[in-house]
Amino acid sequence: MSHTIENKTKLLARVRRLKGQMEAVERALEQEVGCADVLQLVASVRGAINGLTAELIEDHIEHHLLGATNEADRRLAANELETVVRTYLK
Amino acid sequence: MSHTIENKTKLLARVRRLKGQMEAVERALEQEVGCADVLQLVASVRGAINGLTAELIEDHIEHHLLGATNEADRRLAANELETVVRTYLK
Amino acid sequence: MSHTIENKTKLLARVRRLKGQMEAVERALEQEVGCADVLQLVASVRGAINGLTAELIEDHIEHHLLGATNEADRRLAANELETVVRTYLK
Amino acid sequence: MSHTIENKTKLLARVRRLKGQMEAVERALEQEVGCADVLQLVASVRGAINGLTAELIEDHIEHHLLGATNEADRRLAANELETVVRTYLK
Numbered sequence: 001m002s003h004t005i006e007n008k009t010k011l012l013a014r015v016r017r018l019k020g021q022m023e024a025v026e027r028a029l030e031q032e033v034g035c036a037d038v039l040q041l042v043a044s045v046r047g048a049i050n051g052l053t054a055e056l057i058e059d060h061i062e063h064h065l066l067g068a069t070n071e072a073d074r075r076l077a078a079n080e081l082e083t084v085v086r087t088y089l090k
Numbered sequence: 091m092s093h094t095i096e097n098k099t100k101l102l103a104r105v106r107r108l109k110g111q112m113e114a115v116e117r118a119l120e121q122e123v124g125c126a127d128v129l130q131l132v133a134s135v136r137g138a139i140n141g142l143t144a145e146l147i148e149d150h151i152e153h154h155l156l157g158a159t160n161e162a163d164r165r166l167a168a169n170e171l172e173t174v175v176r177t178y179l180k
Numbered sequence: 181m182s183h184t185i186e187n188k189t190k191l192l193a194r195v196r197r198l199k200g201q202m203e204a205v206e207r208a209l210e211q212e213v214g215c216a217d218v219l220q221l222v223a224s225v226r227g228a229i230n231g232l233t234a235e236l237i238e239d240h241i242e243h244h245l246l247g248a249t250n251e252a253d254r255r256l257a258a259n260e261l262e263t264v265v266r267t268y269l270k
Numbered sequence: 271m272s273h274t275i276e277n278k279t280k281l282l283a284r285v286r287r288l289k290g291q292m293e294a295v296e297r298a299l300e301q302e303v304g305c306a307d308v309l310q311l312v313a314s315v316r317g318a319i320n321g322l323t324a325e326l327i328e329d330h331i332e333h334h335l336l337g338a339t340n341e342a343d344r345r346l347a348a349n350e351l352e353t354v355v356r357t358y359l360k
Contacts, residue, residue, distance in 0.1 A: 029285060258332070
C-alpha cells in the first residue's frame with residue numbers, strides 16, 4: 001500500500017533537507033573546520049533522521065494499521081511495525 | 091485494558107532483573123570499582139531497558155491495536171503508540 | 181583510580197533515585213495501570229540512565245583523561261572511553 | 271586543529287556512502303516501495319550516522335585530547351567532548 005500524495009510530498013521534502021545536511025557535513029570535512037563543529041552538524045543529521053523515522057512510523061500506523069480493510073492486512077502491518085521497533089530498540 | 095496474566099508475569103520478571111542490575115551498579119560505585127566497569131554495567135542496564143520497552147510496545151500493538159473491539163479503542167491505542175514513538179525518537 | 185568522595189555521593193544518589201523509578205515501574209505493572217502510563221515511566225527511567233551515563237563519562241574524562249599523571253594512564257583512559265563510545269553508538 | 275590526511279579521506283568516504291544511502295531512501299519514496307522497506311533503509315542510515323559519530327569522537331580523543339601539546343588545548347578538547355556526550359545522551 002502506498003502513502004498518500006500529501007504525505008509523500010512531505011516525506012520527500014524531509015529527505016531532501018537531510019541530503020542537504022549531509023552535504024554540509026561533507027563540506028565541513030573538506031574545509032577542515034573543527035572537530036566539534038563537524039560533530040554538531042552530524043548530531044543535527046541524527047536528529048533529523050529520528051524525526052523522519054517517527055513520521056514514517058506514524059504514517060505506517062495511520063495507513064496500514066488503522067487503515068487496514070481486513071484482519072490479514074492489519075496482522076501484516078503489526079508484524080512490520082514490531083520488526084521496526086525491535087530494530088530501533090535492540 | 092490490562093495485560094494478560096502470562097505477559098504480566100514475564101514483564102515483572104524483566105523489571106525485577108533490572109532492579110537487580112541497578113543494585114549491581116550501586117554496589118560497584120560503593121566498592122569504587124573502576125569507571126570503565128561501572129560504565130559497562132550501566133550500558134547493560136540501558137540494553138535491558140530497551141528490551142523492556144520493545145516488549146511493552148509489542149504487547150501494546152497486540153492487545154490494544156490488534157485486540158481492539160471497536161474503532162474508538164483502536165484510535166486511542168494508535169494515539170498512545172504515536173506518543174511513545176515520538177518520545178523515543180525526539 | 182577511584183572517583184572523588186563528592187562525585188561518589190552524587191552518583192550514588194542518582195543510582196538510588198533510579199532504583200526508586202524501577203520500583204515505580206514494578207508497582208505500575210502489579211497494579212495493572214494502563215500500558216501507555218507504564219511506557220511513560222519506562223521512558224523516564226531511560227532518560228535517567230542516559231543522564232547517569234553522561235555524568236560517568238564526564239567524570240571519566242575529568243579524572244582519568246585530564247587527571248592522568250603519565251602518558252600510559254592517559255592512553256589507557258582514552259582506550260576505555262573509546263570502548264564506551266562504540267558500545268553506545270554501535 | 272585539523273584531522274590527519276588519512277583520517278580525512280576515510281571520513282569523507284563514509285560521508286559519501288551516507289549521501290548514497292540517503293539517495294536510496296529518496297528513490298524508495300519516489301517509487302512508492304512499501305513502508306517497511308523504507309523504514310529499513312532509514313534504519314541503516316541511522317546505523318551509519320552512529321558509526322560516523324563514533325569515528326569522529328575517536329579521532330577527537332586521539333588528536334585533540336591525547337595529541338594536545340599543552341594543558342589549555344587539552345582542557346578545551348575535553349570541554350568539547352563533554353558537550354558532544356551531553357548532546358547524545360540528553
